[in-house]
Amino acid sequence: MSTTDQGPPDSGPDWETIQQSAEFTQLRRRLRGFVFPMTVGFLLWYLLYVLLSDYAHDFMGTKVFGNINIGLLFGLLQFVSTFVITSLYVRHANRKLDPVSEKIRADVEGGAK
Secondary structure, three states: OOOOOOOOOOOOOOHHHHHOOHHHHHHHHHHHHHHHHHHHHHHHHHHHHHHHHHHOHHHHOOEEEOOEEHHHHHHHHHHHHHHHHHHHHHHHHHHHHHHHHHHHHHHHHHHHO
């Protein structure tokens, strides 16, 4: 049985080769470079909120104006930080991830023809 550059007609892309390519390694590094620090930062921010809520009742109950206290503001800031992180990720993906993934995709689709 001889081997050729072309596989059987219905064989798909060689995913192991793609995964080991420089472009895929770069894509994975860029994704992890954003996701891991952002996840750690958000979890620390959330943990701070939970710990302050549990152990710093007087501080979290401090009135800022009217019936609005620091605890409520921190709680609302959890939502704000989620939207900020999402916006930052979309911007990062558009600038750093999408060009590399498009190149990988073009290589895979071009090689499959």
